[in-house]
Amino acid sequence: MNQTYKEQFDRDGYVVLKQLFSEQEVNALKKEAVQVLKKKEVGKEGVYVGMAAASPIFAAAADKEELAEVLQEIIGEEVVFLSDKIVFKDAGTDFGSPWHQDYPYWKGSHKYSVWIALDDADADNGCLRVVPGSHLYGDINHQGDASDGLGFGNRLREQDIDPDQIVDLKASKGDAIVFHDLLFHASYPNKSGKERWALISTYKDGTQADPHYDWATAAFVVGRSRS
Ligand SMILES: O=C(O)CCC(=O)C(=O)O
Structure with missing residues (x-):
């Protein structure tokens, strides 16, 4: 019998949603991203936070019906996009x-992120890598060296990761990976000479108390506009 998304998520700490977004939708998101960054006068470098706060197209993507249904199955009826x-x-x-x-990075109640491939991603250009089931290991003390100036102040050490347990999540443009905030994850460098953009949206269970997050400027309950 096929496992439900919730069963898979509870066991592995992630689920893959193939082709959540069509090629056309992804192309529209990439085009819109370029416009948003132009307006904000920032370059395409590293990480840019706050796409849904800046663009109704990104806000709609965060509230996509097929995604909302899976998130509600995994998280519960009141899913808040942060x-x-x-x-x-x-x-x-x-x-x-x-x-x-x-x-x-955020503590409080557990959060759920959705990593969406805006380009095909593999080991050559930076696909996501995970350790299935590592969300069950608890809140690990991050003692990895973060002195290279490349961000990610909280890093695991090499010895925290069992190489035999790593799974590379090769993705096609439009695929999405929903994952728990305790899941061990990383991504490969991009050595391909081609773009690899990913959109990461973060959600929480709206019934759980949390500190105030001043970065959650576009917060809303998913699916509310459809009910
Ligand atoms: O897309 C990537 O390179 C992964 C980013 C990531 O792990 C994160 O922002 O938490």
Whole structure:
């Protein structure tokens, strides 16, 4: 019998949603991202936080019905979208995101992120890597060295990761990966000379108390506009 998304998520700490966005939708998001950044006068470098706060097209993507249904199955009836960001690995970018859990960045109730491929992604241009089931290891003390100036102040150490447990999540443009904030994850550097952009949207269970997040400027309950 096929497992439900919730069963898969509870076991692995992530689920893959193939082709959540069509090629046309992804192209529209990329085009809109370029406009947003132009208006904000920022370059396509590293990470840009706050796409849905800046653009109704991104706000609609964060509230996409098929995604909302899966999130409600996994999280519960009241799913709150908090914020999103684009992680740019442009043709000349050669940084991989280091191994980490997201939880130490925001604490409070557990959060759920959706990593959406805006380009095909594989080991050559920076696909996501995960350790299935590591969301069950708890809140790990991040003692990795973060002195290279590439961000990600909370990093796991090499010895925290068992290489035999790593799964590379090769993705096609439009695929999405929903993952728990305790899941060990990282991404490869982009050595391909081609773009690798990803959109990451973060959600929480609206019934759970939390500190105030001043970055959650576009927060809303998903699906509310349809009910
Ligand atoms: O897209 C990537 O490189 C992964 C980014 C990431 O792990 C994060 O922002 O938490």
